[in-house]
Amino acid sequence: MEVLQLLIGGIATGCIYGLVALGFVLIYKATEGVNFAQGDMMMFGAFLALGFVNSGHMGLPFLPGVLLAAIVMGGVGYGIDRVVVRQLFGQPQFSLVILTIALGFVLRFVAGTIWGYTPVVLETPYSGRSLSLGGVIIGYEDIITILVTGVLTLLLWAFFAKTRLGLAAQAASQNQMAAYIVGVPVQRLNSIIWGLSGAVATIAGVLYASKGAIDPNIGLLGIKAFAAAVIGGFGSLPGALLGGILIGVVEPLAARYLPSGISQMSPYVIMLVVLVTRPNGLFSQIQAKKV
Amino acid sequence: MSVLEVRNVEAFYGAIMALRGVTLDVEEGEIVTILGANGAGKTTLMKTVSGLMDPEKGQITFDGKRIDHTDPDRIVRMGLAHVPEGREVFPYLTVEENLRMGAYARKGRDFSDDIELCYGYFPILKERRNQPAGTLSGGQQQMLAIGRGLMARPRLMLLDEPSLGLSPLLTQEIFGIIKRLNAEQGVTMLLVEQNAHVALATAHKGFVLEMGRIVMAGSSEMLRNSPDIQEFYLGRKEESQRGQKRWKRRKTWR
Ligand SMILES: Nc1ncnc2c1ncn2[C@@H]1O[C@H](COP(=O)(O)OP(=O)(O)OP(=O)(O)O)[C@@H](O)[C@H]1O
Ligand SMILES: [Mg+2]
Numbered sequence: 001m002e003v004l005q006l007l008i009g010g011i012a013t014g015c016i017y018g019l020v021a022l023g024f025v026l027i028y029k030a031t032e033g034v035n036f037a038q039g040d041m042m043m044f045g046a047f048l049a050l051g052f053v054n055s056g057h058m059g060l061p062f063l064p065g066v067l068l069a070a071i072v073m074g075g076v077g078y079g080i081d082r083v084v085v086r087q088l089f090g091q092p093q094f095s096l097v098i099l100t101i102a103l104g105f106v107l108r109f110v111a112g113t114i115w116g117y118t119p120v121v122l123e124t125p126y127s128g129r130s131l132s133l134g135g136v137i138i139g140y141e142d143i144i145t146i147l148v149t150g151v152l153t154l155l156l157w158a159f160f161a162k163t164r165l166g167l168a169a170q171a172a173s174q175n176q177m178a179a180y181i182v183g184v185p186v187q188r189l190n191s192i193i194w195g196l197s198g199a200v201a202t203i204a205g206v207l208y209a210s211k212g213a214i215d216p217n218i219g220l221l222g223i224k225a226f227a228a229a230v231i232g233g234f235g236s237l238p239g240a241l242l243g244g245i246l247i248g249v250v251e252p253l254a255a256r257y258l259p260s261g262i263s264q265m266s267p268y269v270i271m272l273v274v275l276v277t278r279p280n281g282l283f284s285q286i287q288a289k290k291v
Numbered sequence: 292m293s294v295l296e297v298r299n300v301e302a303f304y305g306a307i308m309a310l311r312g313v314t315l316d317v318e319e320g321e322i323v324t325i326l327g328a329n330g331a332g333k334t335t336l337m338k339t340v341s342g343l344m345d346p347e348k349g350q351i352t353f354d355g356k357r358i359d360h361t362d363p364d365r366i367v368r369m370g371l372a373h374v375p376e377g378r379e380v381f382p383y384l385t386v387e388e389n390l391r392m393g394a395y396a397r398k399g400r401d402f403s404d405d406i407e408l409c410y411g412y413f414p415i416l417k418e419r420r421n422q423p424a425g426t427l428s429g430g431q432q433q434m435l436a437i438g439r440g441l442m443a444r445p446r447l448m449l450l451d452e453p454s455l456g457l458s459p460l461l462t463q464e465i466f467g468i469i470k471r472l473n474a475e476q477g478v479t480m481l482l483v484e485q486n487a488h489v490a491l492a493t494a495h496k497g498f499v500l501e502m503g504r505i506v507m508a509g510s511s512e513m514l515r516n517s518p519d520i521q522e523f524y525l526g527r528k529e530e531s532q533r534g535q536k537r538w539k540r541r542k543t544w545r
Contacts, residue, residue, distance in 0.1 A: 171381045171392050178379040181341055182439065183367040183396025
């Protein structure tokens with residue numbers, strides 16, 4: 001019973017890691033660059049939602065408020081790529097790393113200035129309520145996190161597999177030069193992907209915020225999500241999600257049954273083990289380009 | 292008016308000057324070939340025309356409209372398709388998805404007629420329609436790249452070394468198809484080729500590019516009969532009538 005309890009909580013937490021990891025992978029696949037501000041985009045999205053929804057602020061109804069936050073954050077992501085990242089085109093990878101780390105600081109600072117540094121709670125219609133199923137008590141927020149992650153994953157899959165734009169995004173990540181010459185506006189597509197990952201980060205942030213208070217530093221969770229993305233192979237969307245869930249499940253189990261301290265280390269230990277044993281990640285595509 | 296006019300185009304890679312003032316014309320309905328040794332700048336010229344690179348100097352017009360300093364997705368929308376060097380397919384998309392991507396620049400959604408047309412020219416692709424393109428053989432990938440270019444329904448097609456790495460037999464076949472596309476679909480072709488024999492047999496006229504400059508131009512007939520072309524591109528042994536040593540011979544255009 002206890003294990004089951006821990007497992008469900010772990011999966012829910014893991015879904016949040018996985019969604020942030022998804023953001024890493026989306027941008028990496030499109031641009032071959034890593035956005036180290038992904039965790040901070042999650043944080044900022046959560047605060048935007050809080051600003052739209054909480055009674056002390058704008059007080060919009062929950063769902064429209066969250067959707068509005070996702071749309072605004074999508075615009076912010078699009079704008080960051082359009083205005084800042086695109087200027088780095090042709091520069092060494094390292095400049096993007098520095099840029100996105102700096103971007104994380106900026107987002108933290110802006111959030112702290114607007115909403116303050118003391119932890120605040122997002123008002124949701126479901127937090128704190130729970131369901132008892134044969135002795136296992138599951139919080140509504142965990143159920144909703146898992147459901148929303150499932151639906152979002154399906155939507156993303158449908159976008160990439162079924163839409164014209166999604167197919168173009170796949171094509172551009174597989175062969176950028178060929179994408180250019182068949183007429184894909186690759187740069188605009190990259191901006192759209194940045195926007196998409198901003199919107200996904202916002203949903204992750206709202207799910208995170210429904211489990212507890214938030215402050216401008218929760219973006220540090222991005223480091224664990226980064227580990228999740230590496231575990232998943234850093235090029236695979238399902239891999240990122242599963243990597244996140246793996247970390248989410250191991251953490252509470254390690255905290256309960258193993259000596260203290262191991263739990264905090266576990267994401268990185270798993271990442272190292274995966275890197276050593278399966279350097280391409282657990283779920284990587286096989287590289288098979290013919291020359 | 293020519294379909295494509297290239298005027299005094301200069302292009303650089305950093306400090307390296309790859310095109311040193313190239314001028315050429317391609318007329319409607321023609322097959323035009325560009326000959327040149329490795330590193331002459333042939334691929335650079337193709338990339339500059341299709342918008343993958345911007346020229347430093349000079350002008351390029353397509354259908355009377357300036358296309359230098361225009362993004363490649365705009366240029367393909369105008370009807371100019373580039374089939375790049377080296378089988379640049381989308382490796383994890385299927386053959387049919389690759390073809391579909393070829394029509395990305397066009398309006399409309401249903402391109403099954405065009406896909407059937409491609410399969411008509413390349414029947415092997417139909418057999419492999421659901422296979423990831425990265426698992427095709429090199430020659431099949433080259434056919435796919437040409438088919439993908441065709442899906443744009445271009446008026447002008449740039450083909451960069453379509454025979455690269457293909458067997459002589461397959462090379463003949465590909466060039467046969469290029470000729471048919473030109474005759475049946477009315478596609479004007481600008482063709483880069485190392486194999487001067489087959490290129491001059493296919494094309495109506497040709498240009499010789501050396502070190503980033505056009506050093507010779509003329510009808511295929513005229514080029515085939517030029518002693519320089521015969522020696523340096525067709526590999527024909529010179530009859531040493533005057534006892535001239537091979538190493539003493541100089542290309543007359545230098
Ligand atoms: N990305 C690049 N960076 C620097 N120099 C380049 C680059 N691409 C090509 N060059 C240089 O530009 C010149 C022309 O290259 P290009 O690829 O156009 O030759 P090519 O005629 O297509 O040769 P090949 O027949 O071998 O394909 C060469 O000297 C080459 O070294
Ligand atoms: Mg070349």
